[in-house]
Amino acid sequence: MATSTVTPEVLWAQRSSNTDPEKNFIYLTINVPDVPTGKFKLDLTPTTLSFEGYSDTLKKTYKLDIEFYAEIDEKESKINHSARDVELKLRKKELKEEYWPRLLKDSKKAHFLKTDFDKWVDEDEQNEAADDDFANFGGMGGLPGGMGNDFGNIDFSKLGGGDAGGEDEDESDDDMPPLEGEEEEGEKKEEKAEDIVRDAKEVVMDSRAQGEEHD
Secondary structure, eight states, X not given: OOOEEEOOEEEEEEOOBSSOGGGOEEXXXXXXXXXXXXXXXXXXXXXXEEEEEEETTTTEEEEEEEEBSSOEEEXXXXXXXXXXXXXXXXXXXXXXXXXXXXXXXXXXXXXXXXXXXXXXXXXGGTTTSOOOOOTTOEEGGGBTTTBOSSOTTOOOTTTTOTTSSOOOOOOOGGGSOOOHHHHHHHHHHHHHHHHHHHHHHHHHHHHHHXXXXXX
16 A cells, blocks of 8 residues: 555644743644654744654654744643644743734645634633643653654653554453343243253153063
């Protein structure tokens, strides 16, 4: 099968703050299933992101190059790589109460870019929104591709997880308890079999008795 090169789907959401850097970020998800750690590289600068990864199972090369609407702080940004995707928390460089009007510098609509409605919160509802969970995210210092090779605090615990397209384990019917009707039916079959065996024994014994009388 020939290898194809595709642009991965990208989901994004954002938060903003003019006082708290931790609440002033872009949430980016690059959907690249079955791309292992050693088969991708990601380069992040204040204005651009480049990603390239290869999936052995899908025989696909994923390639992405984007330029941000405004600058981000790549040193304060974080990553989480799973068997399904690469998630990024990109710290906005400028503290600002207003949202970015878009993710990309180019105002032209990008076919691969979609709003992440699971994570999106309207600008005027941020204070009421629940805090985001970034417990699985690590620093960018260990990214493959020129940004270190020790993988820093990146959490790869999700790699190979069952929720990432893995096959479900076959459930054996041997361990399933019989239904009530099936159990009664089984008992009746056993009783019938016992009756047949008993009748057969009686026939044999009668035959032997008759043979002895003739002798």
